Amino acid sequence: MNDLFSLKNKKFLITGGTRGIGRAISLRFARAGAHVTANHLLKKASAESLKDIAREENLAIDIFRGDISNTKGRGRLEAMLNERNESLDGFIHCAATGVHGPLETLTKRHFDWVLSLNTIAFFELVKMLLPRMKSNSAIVALSSKGARRAVHSYGLVGASKAALEALSRHLAAELAARKIRVNILSPGSVVTDAWDALPEKEKRLDETIHRTPLGRLVTLEEIAYTAQFLCSDAASGVIGHTMVVDGGAAIME
Ligand SMILES: NC(=O)c1ccc[n+]([C@@H]2O[C@H](COP(=O)([O-])OP(=O)(O)OC[C@H]3O[C@@H](n4cnc5c(N)ncnc54)[C@H](OP(=O)(O)O)[C@@H]3O)[C@@H](O)[C@H]2O)c1
Numbered sequence: 001m002n003d004l005f006s007l008k009n010k011k012f013l014i015t016g017g018t019r020g021i022g023r024a025i026s027l028r029f030a031r032a033g034a035h036v037t038a039n040h041l042l043k044k045a046s047a048e049s050l051k052d053i054a055r056e057e058n059l060a061i062d063i064f065r066g067d068i069s070n071t072k073g074r075g076r077l078e079a080m081l082n083e084r085n086e087s088l089d090g091f092i093h094c095a096a097t098g099v100h101g102p103l104e105t106l107t108k109r110h111f112d113w114v115l116s117l118n119t120i121a122f123f124e125l126v127k128m129l130l131p132r133m134k135s136n137s138a139i140v141a142l143s144s145k146g147a148r149r150a151v152h153s154y155g156l157v158g159a160s161k162a163a164l165e166a167l168s169r170h171l172a173a174e175l176a177a178r179k180i181r182v183n184i185l186s187p188g189s190v191v192t193d194a195w196d197a198l199p200e201k202e203k204r205l206d207e208t209i210h211r212t213p214l215g216r217l218v219t220l221e222e223i224a225y226t227a228q229f230l231c232s233d234a235a236s237g238v239i240g241h242t243m244v245v246d247g248g249a250a251i252m253e
Contacts (some may be wrong), residue, residue, distance in 0.1 A: 004234035008033030011088050012231065013081075013129065015039045015068055015121070016095030018047045020192030021142065024220035025092055025227045026050065030059035032228055037086075039064045039077065039095065068095060068125060069117035078128055090138040090231045091129050093122045093164075098157040100198055111156050118160035123167055135179040138231040141168045143186045143242065145250065153199055165242065172240030181239050183230050187223045188212070188246025214247030 007029050014029070016022035017038025023046065026038040038061055040047050047063045054061040064080055067073035097117045099110040122141055133139075145151060146158030147165050165184050172182035189208045195201050209216055226245045229235050244250050 005228065005232045006033060007089075007228060007232060009035070010090065010231075011035045011037075011086060012090040012092065013037045013039065013088055014092045014094060015125070017092075018050050018063065019043060020094075020194060021187060021190065021220060021223055022092070022094030023050060024224040025094065026061055027053065027059070028221070028224035028228050029231070030054065030061050031057070034089075035060040035062075037062045037064050039066065039068060041065065041067050041095070068121045069097075071124075074121070074124055074128060077125075081129075081132065087132045087134050088129060088137060089134055090140070091125065091133070092140045092142070092227060092231070093125065094142045095121070096142065096157070096160075096194070098154070098194070098197060100153040100157070102153065103155040106156055111159075114156045114160045115163070118157065119163045119167065122164055126171060130175075130180075133178075133180050136233065136236070137180050138235070139168075139171070139175075139180060139182040140227055140230050141165070141182070141184050143168075143184050145186065145188070145246070147186070152204075169240045176239050181230075181235065183235075183238055183240065184242040185223070185227055185230060186242050186244045186246075188218050188244070188249050190217055190220055190223060192220075208249060211252050212247040212249040213252065216247065218245055218247050 012029055012034050014022050014026050017026040018040035026036045030036045066076045095117055141164050143161045143165050146154040147161035168182050168184050175182055223245050226243055
């Protein structure tokens with residue numbers, strides 16, 4: 001039977017694919033039969049442990065270490081893809097950074113830093129990857145609640161995600177005729193290393209659980225399964241959508 005949800009033999013580039021949500025997506029996609037290139041920047045231990053799992057489970061996961069927030073890093077990525085003569089069935093932009101605090105304490109330098117990875121890298125990578133994107137391929141941008149709501153100490157990341165969402169919707173409209181589907185995946189809070197940079201982590205997570213109809217935080221796997229759906233042929237009609245995976249938190253007052 002043709003399994004519409006299968007990713008068998010499809011090729012994906014996942015930025016930030018070695019830790020947190022990106023790592024869960026790398027593993028889910030590879031377990032669904034895909035060849036994954038997981039990009040990361042600094043933390044070698046996470047990349048090595050992902051390689052170990054791939055070896056144990058016989059999964060097709062390659063690691064590309066490089067800073068995609070600048071032209072040089074993106075150039076190295078392109079050279080690597082050229083060398084492999086790689087075409088792609090999908091691109092997932094998970095890599096993100098943040099400088100957290102009240103906006104009046106932050107500077108344009110902070111804003112440039114956040115935008116360069118969260119938003120501009122996505123724009124540049126989409127343009128760079130387009131010539132190698134196959135028909136019926138998918139692009140997914142990872143966003144967050146801060147794109148639409150005011151979240152304590154999250155102003156710069158929220159603004160970068162709002163721009164990322166707007167870009168994604170415009171790309172979705174422009175690329176649909178080329179049979180490339182662009183969507184946004186917006187997870188609720190899920191405990192990853194990124195939370196260590198946020199003030200009052202425990203209090204905020206407790207409050208989130210309290211107001212979430214599901215009664216708990218969503219899991220990395222729940223987010224990864226939704227990414228799989230968005231990149232599979234089962235989602236052939238889903239274009240320019242923001243898929244919220246938050247256990248219902250966003251519907252509450
Ligand atoms: N966690 C949440 O609660 C939550 C909620 C909503 C949305 N999101 C979104 O989901 C995505 C993933 O978040 P996360 O919490 O899983 O993040 P995370 O655990 O902090 O992981 C970040 C990943 O991005 C990589 N990275 C950072 N800077 C990079 C750069 N310049 N070039 C290439 N790779 C770089 C990191 O590589 P190294 O390991 O080498 O540093 C790591 O693999 C983000 O877009 C985030 O905004 C997260």
